[in-house]
Amino acid sequence: MGYIRQAVISLRDVRFEYAHGGFSLDVAELTVASGTRAAAIGPSGSGKTTLLNLISGIERPGSGEVSTAGVRVDRLSPAARRSFRITTVGFVFQEFLLLEYLDVLDNILYPYRLHPELRLDASVRSRARGLASDLGLAGLLDRRPSELSQGERQRVAIARALVTEPGLILADEPTGNLDPATKQQALDLLFEQCEARSTTLLMVTHDHGLLDQFAQIVDLEALGPAEA
Amino acid sequence: MRTERPVLTRAVVMMAALAVMALGCSKKANPNPAWDSKHPDRFSIYTVNYPLRYFAERMAPADARVVLPVPRGVDPAFWKPSADAVQEYQAASLILLNGAGYAGWTSYATLPQARMVVTADGCRDAYLRTQQGVQHQHGPEGAHAHGVLAFTTWLDLRLAACQSGRIRDALIERMPTAKAGVSVEFKTLERDLLDLDERLRIVGNALGGQPLLASHPVYQYLADAYGLSIQSLHLEPDQALSEDDWKEVDAVLKQYRHEWMLWESPPLAATEAGLLERGVTAIVFDPGGQSPSGGDFLSVMKDNVARLECVAGVKPCR
Amino acid sequence: MKDSIYLAWRYLRHHRAKTLLLVLSLSVFLGLPLIMRAMSRATQRSLLDRAEATPLLLGKKGSSLDLVVEALYFQLKGAEAITEADVDAIQATGLALGIPVRTGLMARGFPLVGTSLDYFPFRNLRIAEGRGLAMMGECVLGAEAAETLGLGPGDALLTSPSTLFDLAGVYPLKLNVVGVLEPSYGPDDEAVFVDVKTAWVAEGKGHGHQDLARAGPDVVLKRKEGTVTANAKLVQYNEITESNVGSFHFHGDPSSYPVSAAIVVPHDEKSGVLLRGRFVDAPTRQLVRPAQVVDSLNKQIFRFERVLEIIVWTVGLATAVMFVLVMVLSWRLRAEELRTMTRLGGSRWKAAQIMGSEIALMVGASVLIAGVFGIVMAQYGETWLQNLILRGS
Numbered sequence: 001m002g003y004i005r006q007a008v009i010s011l012r013d014v015r016f017e018y019a020h021g022g023f024s025l026d027v028a029e030l031t032v033a034s035g036t037r038a039a040a041i042g043p044s045g046s047g048k049t050t051l052l053n054l055i056s057g058i059e060r061p062g063s064g065e066v067s068t069a070g071v072r073v074d075r076l077s078p079a080a081r082r083s084f085r086i087t088t089v090g091f092v093f094q095e096f097l098l099l100e101y102l103d104v105l106d107n108i109l110y111p112y113r114l115h116p117e118l119r120l121d122a123s124v125r126s127r128a129r130g131l132a133s134d135l136g137l138a139g140l141l142d143r144r145p146s147e148l149s150q151g152e153r154q155r156v157a158i159a160r161a162l163v164t165e166p167g168l169i170l171a172d173e174p175t176g177n178l179d180p181a182t183k184q185q186a187l188d189l190l191f192e193q194c195e196a197r198s199t200t201l202l203m204v205t206h207d208h209g210l211l212d213q214f215a216q217i218v219d220l221e222a223l224g225p226a227e228a
Numbered sequence: 229m230r231t232e233r234p235v236l237t238r239a240v241v242m243m244a245a246l247a248v249m250a251l252g253c254s255k256k257a258n259p260n261p262a263w264d265s266k267h268p269d270r271f272s273i274y275t276v277n278y279p280l281r282y283f284a285e286r287m288a289p290a291d292a293r294v295v296l297p298v299p300r301g302v303d304p305a306f307w308k309p310s311a312d313a314v315q316e317y318q319a320a321s322l323i324l325l326n327g328a329g330y331a332g333w334t335s336y337a338t339l340p341q342a343r344m345v346v347t348a349d350g351c352r353d354a355y356l357r358t359q360q361g362v363q364h365q366h367g368p369e370g371a372h373a374h375g376v377l378a379f380t381t382w383l384d385l386r387l388a389a390c391q392s393g394r395i396r397d398a399l400i401e402r403m404p405t406a407k408a409g410v411s412v413e414f415k416t417l418e419r420d421l422l423d424l425d426e427r428l429r430i431v432g433n434a435l436g437g438q439p440l441l442a443s444h445p446v447y448q449y450l451a452d453a454y455g456l457s458i459q460s461l462h463l464e465p466d467q468a469l470s471e472d473d474w475k476e477v478d479a480v481l482k483q484y485r486h487e488w489m490l491w492e493s494p495p496l497a498a499t500e501a502g503l504l505e506r507g508v509t510a511i512v513f514d515p516g517g518q519s520p521s522g523g524d525f526l527s528v529m530k531d532n533v534a535r536l537e538c539v540a541g542v543k544p545c546r
Numbered sequence: 547m548k549d550s551i552y553l554a555w556r557y558l559r560h561h562r563a564k565t566l567l568l569v570l571s572l573s574v575f576l577g578l579p580l581i582m583r584a585m586s587r588a589t590q591r592s593l594l595d596r597a598e599a600t601p602l603l604l605g606k607k608g609s610s611l612d613l614v615v616e617a618l619y620f621q622l623k624g625a626e627a628i629t630e631a632d633v634d635a636i637q638a639t640g641l642a643l644g645i646p647v648r649t650g651l652m653a654r655g656f657p658l659v660g661t662s663l664d665y666f667p668f669r670n671l672r673i674a675e676g677r678g679l680a681m682m683g684e685c686v687l688g689a690e691a692a693e694t695l696g697l698g699p700g701d702a703l704l705t706s707p708s709t710l711f712d713l714a715g716v717y718p719l720k721l722n723v724v725g726v727l728e729p730s731y732g733p734d735d736e737a738v739f740v741d742v743k744t745a746w747v748a749e750g751k752g753h754g755h756q757d758l759a760r761a762g763p764d765v766v767l768k769r770k771e772g773t774v775t776a777n778a779k780l781v782q783y784n785e786i787t788e789s790n791v792g793s794f795h796f797h798g799d800p801s802s803y804p805v806s807a808a809i810v811v812p813h814d815e816k817s818g819v820l821l822r823g824r825f826v827d828a829p830t831r832q833l834v835r836p837a838q839v840v841d842s843l844n845k846q847i848f849r850f851e852r853v854l855e856i857i858v859w860t861v862g863l864a865t866a867v868m869f870v871l872v873m874v875l876s877w878r879l880r881a882e883e884l885r886t887m888t889r890l891g892g893s894r895w896k897a898a899q900i901m902g903s904e905i906a907l908m909v910g911a912s913v914l915i916a917g918v919f920g921i922v923m924a925q926y927g928e929t930w931l932q933n934l935i936l937r938g939s
Contacts (some may be wrong), residue, residue, distance in 0.1 A: 339663065341637060
C-alpha cells in the first residue's frame with residue numbers, strides 16, 4: 001500500500017455494541033476532511049476510544065459504514081484491517097504505551113517490527129532519526145523510557161505514531177498525563193508535525209480548554225445516545 | 229672331466245658354506261624372551277663381583293653378555309655406581325647379586341626384583357659376621373651395628389658351587405633352550421670348585437688349628453669352611469706399615485708366634501722384610517673379588533690353594 | 547521472523563536476572579541427567595579398566611574395597627599393611643611377579659607411592675622427561691603432579707610431615723626429582739613414585755646419619771666396650787644424596803617392613819588359579835581380583851545412579867513446569883504490551899512469534915550452557931567423580 005496523503009474519515013449510520021452489552025455507540029453521521037485538525041469531545045464513557053477503534057479498524061460496527069482514507073474498513077477482514085491500520089493510521093496514547101525494554105529509537109521504530117508489510121531499512125532508520133531530531137529527542141536515542149520525563153516520553157510516542165508516515169493520526173487523550181506546561185508543548189509539537197505532513201489529526205479529549213486549537217469539534221453526545 | 233671338477237668343487241664348497249652358515253645361524257638364533265633392552269639381540273647378565281662373573285661366563289651360552297661394569301682397580305664390594313651404571317643394571321636380562329650384604333649399593337639402588345638372583349641366599353643357614361661394625365646407639369631404637377656380615381662367600385668353595393648352582397638355575401629358567409649346554413658347563417665348573425674344596429679340607433686338617441695371621445678380615449668363609457684359625461689386622465699391601473701398624477703386629481705376635489701371614493696381594497718389599505725379621509712369612513691369598521690382572525678365578529684359586537698347601541706342608545712349595 | 551527474534555532478545559536482555567535464572571534452571575534440567583549419566587558411565591568404565599588391568603591384589607585380610615581403592619587409586623583408606631616378606635613369598639612361588647605398593651604419605655598434596663621398578667612396565671608408564679628411578683631418595687612424577695607442582699628433573703620435592711601412620715608426624719624427606727612420566731590418564735598421573743625403600747625412609751623406618759665410628763666427642767654421649775651412644779647432636783640426614791646414600795640403613799629385617807599391598811601378576815592363567823587357591827583359607831591375608839571388587843562397586847553406583855536419575859528427572863520436570871508457569875505469568879503481566887501491539891497493527895501470531903522466540907532463545911542458551919558444562923565435565927569431571935566415589939567408598 002502506498003502513502004495516503006489525503007485522508008478522510010466518514011461514518012454513516014454506525015451502531016456498535018459490545019458483546020457483553022452495557023454500552024453502545026450510535027453515530028448517525030460523522031465526516032472529517034483530510035488535513036483537518038479535529039477534536040472529539042465527550043465525558044468519560046461517551047465512547048471516545050470506541051470511536052477511534054471503529055475508525056482505525058480495531059473494532060467492527062454492528063451496522064453502518066466506516067470509511068477511512070477512502071477504504072470501507074467495516075468490510076475488511078481482521079488481517080486486512082491490521083494491515084490497513086499499520087500503514088495508514090498512527091496512534092498516540094494517553095499512557096504513551098512505550099516498551100520499557102526498548103530504547104527510544106527502537107520504540108520509534110516499533111511499528112516496523114510488527115508487520116511484514118513494513119520493511120525496516122536504512123531510509124526508515126534515517127527518517128526515525130530525523131523525526132527524533134525534530135521532536136528534540138536526538139540526544140536521547142539510546143535511553144530507556146524510564147530514563148525520560150513525561151514530556152519526552154510523549155514525544156517518543158508522537159514520533160512512533162508518525163514514523164510510518166500515516167495519513168491519519170488518532171490521539172487518545174495524549175496530554176492527559178502531562179502537566180500544563182508540558183501539555184501545550186506536546187500539543188504544539190503534534191500540531192506542527194501533522195501540519196508539516198498534511199496529516200489529518202483526530203484527537204480525543206475531555207479538556208474543553210483545548211478546543212479552540214482545533215478546526216473541527218466532534219461532540220460525541222451529539223452523535224447519538226450512549227445507553228448505559 | 230677337468231672342467232667338471234672345479235664346478236663340482238665350487239658347488240660342494242658353497243653347500244658346505246651354506247650348511248655352516250645355517251648351523252651358525254641356528255646356534256645363534258635365540259628365542260629367549262628376556263632381552264637386554266639396550267642390546268635387544270643379546271641376553272645380558274650383570275654381576276656385582278668377579279667370581280660371579282666367572283661362574284656366569286663358564287655356564288652362559290656364547291651369545292650372552294656377562295658384564296661386571298666396575299672400573300678396574302675399584303673394589304666391587306665398595307663400589308658406588310652412578311645413576312647411569314645403575315640404569316645399565318636395570319636394563320640387564322639377569323642380575324646376579326652375591327648376598328651377605330656384598331655391594332652395599334644394591335641396598336639403596338632401584339633394581340628389578342624379578343630379574344635379580346641373590347646367589348648365596350639359602351646356601352648357608354646364616355651368614356658369618358665380622359668383628360667390624362661399631363655397636364652404637366642413638367634415639368629410641370637401642371644398640372645396633374652396621375656392616376657386620378662377612379661377604380667373601382666364594383672362599384668357601386662348596387658355597388661357591390652352591391652359588392654357581394643358583395646361577396645355573398637362573399640361566400635355565402630364562403634361557404630354556406640353553407638348558408643342556410648350561411647343565412654340562414655347570415657340572416664341569418662344580419667339579420673344578422669341589423676339587424679345590426677337597427684340597428683345602430686337606431690343608432685345614434694338616435694345619436690343625438695352627439693360627440694364621442691375615443692382613444685384612446676377608447677370609448672368614450675360608451676359615452670357617454676349612455677349620456683355619458685366622459687372626460686379622462687392617463693392613464694394606466700397597467702401603468708401608470706405620471710405626472703404630474708394626475706395634476700392632478708385634479702385640480699380636482706377642483700373643484702367638486704366627487709363622488704365616490695371608491695377604492690379598494703381594495705386600496711391599498719393606499713390609500715383607502719387616503715381617504720376615506719377626507719370623508713371619510707373607511703369602512698371597514687373593515680373595516678373587518676383583519678381576520685378576522692375569523689368569524682367571526680358577527687359576528687364582530689354584531695358586532692360592534697351592535700356597536696354602538705349601539704352608540700346611542701338604543705339598544712342596546714352589 | 548528476525549524482528550520477532552530481535553524483540554525477544556531485547557526483552558530477555560532487559561530482564562537479565564530473570565532470564566539468567568530461567569536459562570540456568572533449564573540448563574540443569576536439560577544437561578544434568580545426560581551429563582551425569584555420561585560421566586558416571588565413563589567413570590565406571592575407567593575404574594573398571596584399571597581394575598581389569600590388575601590381575602590380582604594381595605593384602606591384609608579385611609575390606610577388599612579399601613584394599614583396592616588404596617592400592618589402585620592411591621586413596622588413603624587406612625587399610626592394614628602386609629610386609630615385604632609377602633611380596634618375596636609371591637616371587638618365591640615362581641607363579642607370579644609380585645610388585646609392592648606402599649601408600650600412606652603425601653608430597654605437596656599428591657600421594658607418595660613406594661613401589662619397585664616392575665610397576666612401570668606393568669602399568670605401561672613411560673618416561674617423558676629425565677629418567678627412571680635408580681637410587682633411594684629419587685622420585686618420578688606423574689604427568690599431572692609434575693605440571694601442577696611445576697617440577698621437573700633436577701628439582702626437589704619435600705614429603706609431607708604428617709602421615710596416616712604416625713599422627714605425631716615425621717621429618718619431611720627431600721626427594722630428588724629425576725623423571726616425569728608421560729600422561730596415562732589415570733591415577734598414576736597424580737602420583738609421586740619412589741622406590742619402596744625411599745617410602746620407608748620417608749616414614750621414618752630407615753635413616754642415615756654421621757658415621758659414629760668416626761664421630762667427634764660433641765656427638766658422642768658415651769663410649770663403652772665397643773658401644774657408642776650418641777646424643778641429639780647426631781646429624782640425621784633428611785635428604786638422600788649421592789654422598790650420604792651409603793649411610794642410609796634400616797633397622798631390623800627389611801622383609802618385615804610394611805607394604806600396603808602387592809600387585810600379583812601371574813605368569814599364566816593356571817598360575818593365577820593355583821595362587822588364588824593358596825589364599826582361599828589364609829587367615830590373615832586376602833588375594834582379591836580387583837575387577838570383581840570394582841564391578842561390585844559399580845553395581846552399587848549404578849543402583850544409586852538410578853535413584854539419583856529419578857530424583858533429577860523429577861526435579862527437572864518441576865523445573866520445566868515452573869518455567870512454563872513463569873512464561874505464562876510473564877505474558878499475563880505484559881497484557882498491555884499485547885494490547886498496544888494489537889492496536890498498532892500487530893497480530894496474535896506476531897505475539898506468538900515473539901513469545902516463541904523468547905523461549906527458543908532461552909532454550910538455545912540452556913543447551914549451549916549444558917553443552918559447555920558437559921565438555922568441562924568430560925575434561926575434568928571424570929577424575930573428580932572418580933575421586934568422589936573412591937573417597938566415599
